[in-house]
Amino acid sequence: MNREQISQIAHAGHPIKSPLDDNAVSLLLDRALPRGDERVLDLGCGTAEWLLRALATRPHLHAEGVDVSEVSLTQARQAARARGVEERLVLHQREATDFVPSEPFDLVISIGATHAYGGLLPTLAAAREHLAPGGRVLIGESFWDRAPSPAAIEMFGDLADLATTVDRVVADGWTPVHGHLSTRAELDAYEWSCWGSLAAWALDHPADPAAAQVLDAATDARSQWLHGYRDSFGFVCLVLRRTKQ
Template sequence: MDRQLLSAIAHRDHPIAAPVSAANLDRLLRRAALPEGARVLDMGCGAGEWSLRALELVPSARADGVDVSPHAVASANEAAVGRGLSDRLTLHTMPADAFAPAQPYDLALCVGSTHAFGGLAETMEALARFVRPGGLALVGEGYWERPPAPEVAEAVGEYPDLAGTVARAESKGWLTVYAHVSDLAEWDEYEWSWTGTLARWAADNPGPDGEQALAVMREHRDMWLDGYRGTLGFVTLLLRRL
């Protein structure tokens, strides 16, 4: 099984695909105050929950979702059809850095997917090409709440602290106008959903695929419980393009 399929399975019960509750996702989108007829871009859209909710909040809006995973795009399409939004969401299966829109957007989303552009600063530089002057970006990124153990930092990645994350996000012509810092309960809900959904799928699918899924789940759970739980933070920044 490829990792994209495993990720799609793991996120089935938590389509937000980030340690953010549904209530806080709504709060962030409402704070964006999208205009009528808004154009929304969701880079690394996964199952599309962020852009789909934006379309529900602004019935005249339209959105493009971009993801390299065909499994994630299929999930987003299924969700859009089920919620009667497929006529306003256009999905693109391609790398984020290959997407070339014809018109700028009012809001660009990149939550938990900055790796698609090579990091947070590179993501903000890329989003500035997609968003109109005065438009907005919602960007979700990890940061270290406290210095991690060396082996945890090596496994998870190099992140600054919260202040450094905000500074990095603002370094390419953006201004933070709101933010949400995920709490431990949101992290636990996300991680238990991720590992639990994959574990249940593995139990229902014995054989090589199930064994692989179970191994991936256990590796991830061990790194979370014994490594970054309570140390790795997550912030979702609402930024305005200057």
């Protein structure tokens, strides 16, 4: 079983692939979409859950998503049909760095996907190129909430702390107009859901050739979380506007 299939199983119970609960997602969308008729772009959309939720509650919204995963985009199209929003959603299978839109967007989203551009500031630079005047960016990024262990640094790299992360964004010409720090409850719920879903799948499919592999993956990931980064990892989502247009 490949990494993409394992990820799909892991997120079966947590379709927002970040440590955010449903209330936090709704509030972030409310702050990022004040009118309700915006054009929205998600760079690295995966299964497009952010776009699907925005479309389902805003009948005048139009959205586009970009991702390299055929499996994720197929799932997104199926979900869009089931929710009755497929006519207002366009999905592009390609590298986010290669995407060239026909017109700018009122909101650009990148949640937990800044690696696609090589980091936070390069992602904001890409978002700037796609953004209409007066538009917003909704971005989600990891940070170190406490001093990380060597194992945590090996897993996630040299993350900044929260204050430094926000300072870098502001110095790059952006003003935060809303933010959400994932709580301990959100962070823990996300991890339990992912690795619990994997473990449950393996136990429910003992005859599957991949069962042992999936159970090992769940066990390893849970151990890395509990012993490696649970006490230091943080996640922040920011709604940003350009400081100067």
